[in-house]
Amino acid sequence: MKAEASAHATSVSQALTKGACPSALCHRALEEEVTLLRELGQKLQGAMFARWMKSQGTLCLDHARKLKKSVPLRLRALINEIVERNRMELRAELEGFQDHLKQGVHARGGLPGLVPEFLVGQREL
Numbered sequence: 001m002k003a004e005a006s007a008h009a010t011s012v013s014q015a016l017t018k019g020a021c022p023s024a025l026c027h028r029a030l031e032e033e034v035t036l037l038r039e040l041g042q043k044l045q046g047a048m049f050a051r052w053m054k055s056q057g058t059l060c061l062d063h064a065r066k067l068k069k070s071v072p073l074r075l076r077a078l079i080n081e082i083v084e085r086n087r088m089e090l091r092a093e094l095e096g097f098q099d100h101l102k103q104g105v106h107a108r109g110g111l112p113g114l115v116p117e118f119l120v121g122q123r124e125l
Contacts, residue, residue, distance in 0.1 A: 037063065041071045050078055058086050 043049045059067065064083045068076045 033066075037067050038070065041067055041075065044071065044075050044078065050075075053082055054078060054085070057082055059083060 044053060059079065059082055061083065064079050068079050071079070
């Protein structure tokens with residue numbers, strides 16, 4: 001437990017010294033991010049959660065990169081698979097938007113309206 005807390009403190013302190021904002025709000029946000037990434041790394045070690053992430057979960061590239069730094073090698077491969085599946089799904093969805101644009105489909109704002117809507121949905125905002 002002590003080693004885990006020390007590693008957490010080190011991660012936060014390293015991130016803060018890399019040009020991050022020194023404000024208390026930024027510090028708390030970074031602490032929360034490091035904590036959540038560590039928890040996600042632990043959950044990925046469970047077979048059922050790993051299968052779910054592999055088939056349905058999403059990770060943005062930034063958090064996938066950060067997560068890979070703190071997990072065992074076998075989980076890095078899983079993270080790469082998740083990101084690649086996300087990339088393929090996004091590509092297919094964007095190609096569909098492009099087809100709609102070519103066909104003149106303008107419902108819900110056409111392509112300029114659908115792409116931001118889709119991207120916001122991916123971030124679960």
